[in-house]
Amino acid sequence: xxxxxxxxxxxxxKSLAMLERRKNALPAxxxxxxxxxxxxxxxxxxWDADGNTLLDFAGGIGMINVGHRPEQIVNAIKxxxxxxxxxxxxxxxxxxxxxxxxxxxxxxxxxxxxKTLLCNTGTEAVENAVMLARYYTKRPGIICxxxxxxxxxxxxxxLTSKYSLFKKGFGSFASDIYRLPxxxxxxxxxxxxxxxYLDWSIKNLEHAFIAQVDPESVAAFIIEPxxxxxxxxxxxxxxxxxxxxLCNKHGIVMIADEIQSGSGRTGRLFAIEHTxxxxxxxxxxxxxxxxxxxxxxxxxxxxxxxxxxxxVGGTYGGSPVAAVAAIEALKILSSQEFLQRANHVGNLIKxxxxxxxxxxxxxxxxxxxxxxxIVEFVKxxxxxxxxxxxxxxxxKDAVAHGIILxxxxxxxxxxxxxxxxxxxxxxxxEGLQVLEDAIARAHEKRGK
Numbered sequence: 300x301x302x303x304x305x306x307x308x309x310x311x312x313k314s315l316a317m318l319e320r321r322k323n324a325l326p327a328x329x330x331x332x333x334x335x336x337x338x339x340x341x342x343x344x345x346w347d348a349d350g351n352t353l354l355d356f357a358g359g360i361g362m363i364n365v366g367h368r369p370e371q372i373v374n375a376i377k378x379x380x381x382x383x384x385x386x387x388x389x390x391x392x393x394x395x396x397x398x399x400x401x402x403x404x405x406x407x408x409x410x411x412x413x414k415t416l417l418c419n420t421g422t423e424a425v426e427n428a429v430m431l432a433r434y435y436t437k438r439p440g441i442i443c444x445x446x447x448x449x450x451x452x453x454x455x456x457x458l459t460s461k462y463s464l465f466k467k468g469f470g471s472f473a474s475d476i477y478r479l480p481x482x483x484x485x486x487x488x489x490x491x492x493x494x495x496y497l498d499w500s501i502k503n504l505e506h507a508f509i510a511q512v513d514p515e516s517v518a519a520f521i522i523e524p525x526x527x528x529x530x531x532x533x534x535x536x537x538x539x540x541x542x543x544x545l546c547n548k549h550g551i552v553m554i555a556d557e558i559q560s561g562s563g564r565t566g567r568l569f570a571i572e573h574t575x576x577x578x579x580x581x582x583x584x585x586x587x588x589x590x591x592x593x594x595x596x597x598x599x600x601x602x603x604x605x606x607x608x609x610x611v612g613g614t615y616g617g618s619p620v621a622a623v624a625a626i627e628a629l630k631i632l633s634s635q636e637f638l639q640r641a642n643h644v645g646n647l648i649k650x651x652x653x654x655x656x657x658x659x660x661x662x663x664x665x666x667x668x669x670x671x672x673i674v675e676f677v678k679x680x681x682x683x684x685x686x687x688x689x690x691x692x693x694x695k696d697a698v699a700h701g702i703i704l705x706x707x708x709x710x711x712x713x714x715x716x717x718x719x720x721x722x723x724x725x726x727x728x729e730g731l732q733v734l735e736d737a738i739a740r741a742h743e744k745r746g747k
Contacts, residue, residue: 302344302726303701303733304352310334311349332357332705333698340367343722345703353698354730357705358717361527361559361671364586364641365631366721372589375623388417388617395622399595402629406568407597409577414603416596417617421558421584422450424594425521427611428580429454431596432519432552435605439475440517442507446481446529446709449521449556458521461528461709477511479503481522483532485664485675486683501541514549519580524570527559530708531666531673531715536574543576552602553578558594559671562586563632563720566642566669573668589628593621641720644727645670648716651731659738660747661689672716673707674738685710689741696737702730 310318314336321331336348343366345353358364365372379395388396400415407413418424429441441458443449449458451465457472459465466472482500484493491499508514520542526532546553555578560570562585567573569581580598587593592615596603631637645667652665652674663677676693678684690712694704707715714734718727 300725301729302352302354303729305701306351307349309347309349309351309353309699309701310336311347311351313348317348332694333703335698335703342366342368343719343726351701353701353703354718354722354726354733355703356716356718356730356734357703358586358719359590360585360705361562361564361717362585362588362590363719364562364564365589365628365637366719367590369589369627369631369721371631372624372627375627376591376620379620379623382619384620385615385618387614389612389614393619395619395626396617399593399617399622399626399629402626403583403595403597406629406633407581407583408569408572409599412600413597414600416603416611417622418584418594418596418613419592419615419618419621420450421556421582421594422452422455423613423616424558424582424584424596425449425455425458425554425556426452428554428582428596428598429458429519429521431598431602431605431611432554432580434610435602436518436550436552438516438518440477440512441475442477442479442512442517442520444479444481444522444526446483446526446532447478447521447523447556448526448528448559459528461711464711475516477507477517479507481526481529481532482535482538483530485666497535497537501538504538504541504545508545508549514545514551517549517551519552519554520546521554521556523556523558523560524574525560525565525668525671528707530675530713531668531671533570533666533668534574536576539571539574539576543578546579552580554580554582556582558582558584560668562628563638563641564669564671564717566638566645568633568638570668570671586632587628588621588625591618591621591624593618593625637720641670644718644720644722645672647724647727648672648731651728651735655735655738659742661686661742661745662738670718670720673713674716674734675708675713677712685712687712690714693734693737693741696740697734700733700737702733704734 584594
C-alpha cells in the first residue's frame with residue numbers, strides 16, 4: 300500500500316495562497332527547495348495544506364534522523380513546558396542542560412575528560428569552537444577546506460565554501476582563514492591514480508605551512524568528516540589521520556564539524572568514528588534536537604575551560620525545552636538498534652542508486668556513507684562536467700509526484716537523500732521509485 304497520496308497538484312490552492320503570503324512577508328533571499336506547505340508531519344511522512352501526503356527525503360536538511368514528532372520526544376517537551384520554559388543558563392542552573400552535557404561528554408569519541416557548551420544553532424557551535432581554539436592557543440589562524448559549509452555568521456560564512464550561493468555580496472570576510480582542497484575521488488585529476496591523488500592531498504597539508512601560514516600561527520583545523528553541502532564527500536582515514544598528526548605536532552586544535560554528518564546518520568553516532576581519529580573539539584547540531592533548536596560544542600576540558608569567566612554563553616543556549624528533546628533524541632540515536640537501522644537504510648538506498656549509475660547516462664556518481672546518500676548529475680560521464688539544470692528539473696518533477704528533496708554539491712549538481720532513519724522499507728522503495736521516474740523522464744526529454 301502506497302503512502303504517497305496526491306489529491307491536488309503540488310502546490311494546491313491553499314498552498315499557493317500561503318506561498319503568496321510568504322512572498323509578501325519574508326525576504327526574497329530566503330530560498331526554498333520546494334513549494335510544499337506543511338500542515339502536519341509524523342515519522343517520514345508530511346501532509347500539506349491541501350491534504351496531499353508526501354514522503355520526506357530531505358529530513359529538514361538532516362535534522363529529522365529520528366523522524367518527525369517521535370512520541371517520547373514530544374512527551375518530554377510537553378512535560379518540560381509544564382515545569383518552566385526558560386530561566387537562562389547565565390542566570391540559573393537547571394538539570395536538562397547538565398544531563399545533556401553529561402551524555403555528550405560520555406558519547407563523543409575520546410578517552411579524556413570533556414565538557415560541553417550548549418548553543419542554539421550549528422553556526423553558533425562553530426563560532427564558539429573557533430573562539431575557544433583561538434583563546435586556548437593564543438593564535439589567530441584557522442584552516443578550513445574547499446566544499447565546506449560551517450554557517451552564515453560573519454566568521455562561519457568566512458569558513459564556508461561555495462562562494463556564489465552563500466557568500467556573494469556579503470564581504471569583507473574575517474581574516475586569518477586559510478582554505479585547502481580535499482580529496483574527492485570522483486574527480487581525481489587526469490593522469491593520477493586515487494592513491495597518488497590522496498598522497499598529493501596529504502602532502503598539500505604540510506605544504507600549506509610553507510606556502511600559506513606558519514603552523515605557529517594556526518589555532519585550529521576545522522573539517523567535516525563527510526562534507527555536507529559540499530556533496531557528501533567522505534574524508535579518507537589517512538587524510539584525517541594526517542590532520543591529527545599535524546595538530547599533535549604543532550599544538551593545533553582539531554575541530555570536527557559533525558553538524559550534518561553526526562547523530563547516527565552514517566551508521567556510527569559520529570562520522571569521524573569511521574576514521575579512527577579523535578578530535579579535540581566537536582560541533583554537533585541538526586538531528587541532535589530532533590527538530591528543536593539546540594547545538595553543542597564538546598571538547599577536551601582544558602580547551603573548554605580556557606576562557607575568562609563570562610567568555611562563553613548566550614541567552615537561549617541550552618534551553619531546557621530543547622535540551623530535554625535532545626536527551627531523548629540521543630537515547631534513540633546512540634542505540635545499536637538505531638545505528639543498525641541507519642546502515643540498513645543506507646544499504647537499501649545505495650543498492651538502488653548503484654543501478655541508476657549504470658542505467659542513466661547523466662548520473663555521474665552516487666555516494667552513500669550509511670544513510671547519508673547522494674546522486675551527482677553530469678553532462679557527460681567522461682568529462683564529468685557538472686549539470687546544474689538537470690537536478691533542478693528532477694527535483695521539481697519528483698516533488699510534484701510526492702517526495703520532498705533538496706540539492707547539494709559544490710556545483711549544486713547533486714540531489715541529497717536524508718530521509719528519517721525510521722522511514723519504513725516500503726516507504727523508502729516508494730520514494731526512490733518516484734525519484735527514479737523523474738530521472739527517467741529527464742533523460743527521455745534529452746534523448747538519453
